[in-house]
Amino acid sequence: MTVVADRIARLRALMAEKGIDAYVVPTADFHQSEYVGEHFKARKFITGFSGSYGTAVIGKDDAGLWTDGRYFFQAEHEMEGSGVRLMKMFVGDTPSVTEWLASYVPKGGKVGFDGRVLSMGEGQEYEEALTKKGIQIDYSEDLIDQIWEDRPPLSDKPAFFLEEKYSGESASSKLKRVRKVMEEQGATVHIIASLDDVCWLLNVRGDDIDFFPLLLSYAIVKTDSVDLYVDETKLNDQILAEFAKVDVVLHPYNDIYEDIKNLSENDVAMIDPMKMNYALYKNIPCKTVECANPTILMKAMKNPVELENIKEAHIKDGVAITKFMYWIKTRYDKEVITELSAADKLTSLRAEQEGYIRDSFEPLCAFADHAAMMHYSPSKETDVQLKEGNLFLNDTGGGYYEGSTDITRTFVLGSINEELKKYFTAVVRAMMNLARAKFLYGCYGYNLDVLAREPIWELDLDFQCGTGHGVGYLANVHEPPTGFRWYIVPSKNEHHQLEEGMVITDEPGIYEDGKFGIRTENEFIVRKGTANKYGQFMYFETITFAPIDLDGIDPQYLSKAEKDWLNDYHKQVYEKIAPHLTDEEREWLKTYTREI
Structure with a gap:
């Protein structure tokens, strides 16, 4: 048995304890980043496939890895002996992940995943495709974490400020533009979970993902301040001084999941379904308005x-x-x-x-x-x-x-x-x-x-x-x-x-x-x-x-x-x-x- 096959066997044993028929492991961190830090490489851990794009599904007696044409040859080579089948996306009659789950999991069965690493949009697709088949969804468990004994910790590397001679625009100006879009959308808060959008907006960069100078963080933009969820020990005096100029209030990185529940029922939250994780979305208590993060086009x-x-x-x-x-x-x-x-x-x-x-x-x-x-x-x-x-x-x-x-x-x-x-x-x-x-x-x-x-x-x-x-x-x-x-x-x-x-x-x-x-x-x-x-x-x-x-x-x-x-x-x-x-x-x- 290969190392990966042994990991899958242990995962299946844990799934059986939890009554889970299929467990989904995407290539993602809590921010829907394309490339992720070592802590978040759960899909590589459970399949052996090291490419940057793909979703693994581990069933009771079957397993598949969905990826696109860039990685077909590589995936077949790296997953040899793992028991995981390559599912070639966009080729022939290959079913989508949700289609496969709907046909594989029996009525009354359960699909599990860590809701923090699945996007809001994907989670909603799962709801629509599976609940009408009588299939339950459990998004509260990180089962990979329970079998990954030597999992790398979250990065604690320092951040740095990107001066205006490089960014070409102050954080104050960028926030003004974002708040104008919020006003047009009738929103009182804008929840940003994507790292590149947070970093671009506040002119800060980090070292939390190999090769990508981004900072693990979430932001809630309000009409007169910004709540930033980040490991404060990564921030130097220059960053803190710049943040003070635009009324950035700091909070511990993981506190957003509880803090988000404290939004007023009268608030309207502007969110991007493709740039927010499913667990965070499920914790929002107020009305939402869905649109692309305005920072996406601005920074492009x-x-x-x-x-x-x-x-x-x-x-x-x-x-x-x-x-x-x-x-x-x-x-x-x-x-x-x-x-x-x-x-x-x-x-x-x-x-x-x-x-x-x-x-x-x-x-x-x-x-x-x-x-x-x-x-x-x-x-x-x-x-x-x-x-x-x-x-x-x-x-x-x-x-x-x-x-x-x-x-x-x-x-x-x-x-x-x-x-x-x-x-x-x-x-x-x-x-x-x-x-x-x-x-x-x-x-x-x-x-x-x-x-x-x-x-x-x-x-x-x-x-x-x-x-x-x-x-x-x-x-x-x-x-x-x-x-x-x-x-x-x-x-x-x-x-x-x-x-x-x-x-x-x-x-x-x-x-x-x-x-x-x-x-x-x-x-x-x-x-x-x-x-x-x-x-x-x-x-x-x-x-x-x-x-x-x-x-x-x-x-x-x-x-x-x-x-x-x-x-x-x-x-x-x-x-x-x-x-x-x-x-x-x-x-x-x-x-x-x-x-x-």
Whole structure:
């Protein structure tokens, strides 16, 4: 029996004691964060699957893990021998979690979960789907905690204040904007449970989640003050002084569940069903008005100070990536370089840049067939050496005071066959097609996604994930409410039209299980173009600058417009990055930014 299978057996024994037929374990903390701290990695603990997205359901005699196409290969590999079946979301007739529960659990049976790690919206879906089948819901038990003997504690790392030269707007101004929305909605209080929204609103950051500079906290915004639920020992004198300016009242982190019950019956609470946990929602005693947290759109539309800072962060990041590419391309055949040592090298190069804080997500450095797993991250058990004749994909990012970055480059090591070159070129064409888009204001990401998919669909291929996502400012690297995909996934919260000032990634790819993976990713800013009788035209300003490996490009597949774009892009890369390089690196860069 594997370690995971043993854990599942112990969980099932506990479920039997509690009369629970199926127990749900999502990938979440108490704040519906996409990535979570070590304390909250319950789904990984009970399935072995380490990806960032997925929900496990453990039944009496069956178990499943629901995740999307980014993780199919990885999940099957990591869960081997666990007894947990992979349930491929959005593929064929795979039932949803609620559909499976409704068919699996008998009438009169019980479904359990920790209500703090399930969103309000999901909890309501469970209620609707299960109670009409005569199935009970118990959201009061954290059963995983009862079998996880050495569970990591909650983080106690210190927070820091993000000064206005970086944020571009004071907390006072942001609160004024939020309170205006509250007034429009007829709300007297606004309950915020999502970490990035709390941190953005109060211009504070933390270190409670690996790679994500966020602070475990909840906020209740009132008309004249803010109740903040946080571990006060994390806050320094500067933060306390800034909080005093906007009447922030501090409370212990976990007290919100009881304090929320003390809201007046005359209060009206503005809440976001996708950004609040089910247990917190069930404790609200007053009338509620449901809408998206106004901070979601506010923080997605970066202000001029943020945008200039972000562009500066990308120059720093481009220097690190270019130096990294030079190091890989000139050294892989002269010394032992592995996926892990390459990741460490890139982190060290980023750390040389002024203003660097930490990587913005776990480095995804994948050689050869490992790159077929879209979100593969190397470990000591899987680490391999980089060798000639294949591709090395690196999807990484840096977190700087000037903002967060997300970039993917695929490097050719030695020579590759013509088929791989064709695929490599198609991916670059796909990225360029979207980057070159001009469109009318009012378009959504799903209106434009086909531009990136077309060169890949022409080959009768596809990539089973979105094409791009919003990027937060020193916050979540995946930021709603906008992204690129050809279909709408409500849980992704990416169905808002493209607005000026949004920062979004453009990252198409081709992945063949057991063979290779190719991805090229840049970021761009949504900008306003010409306004005329037809409306407001929009375009994308590319802000990522690092070479695209010309060793993988076959020019016969490029149109003149595509060659012109790529040549102009590489000209900008050289102009912006070369001044920060050594003479030897600069000469090398001339070759890898040459015109084709």
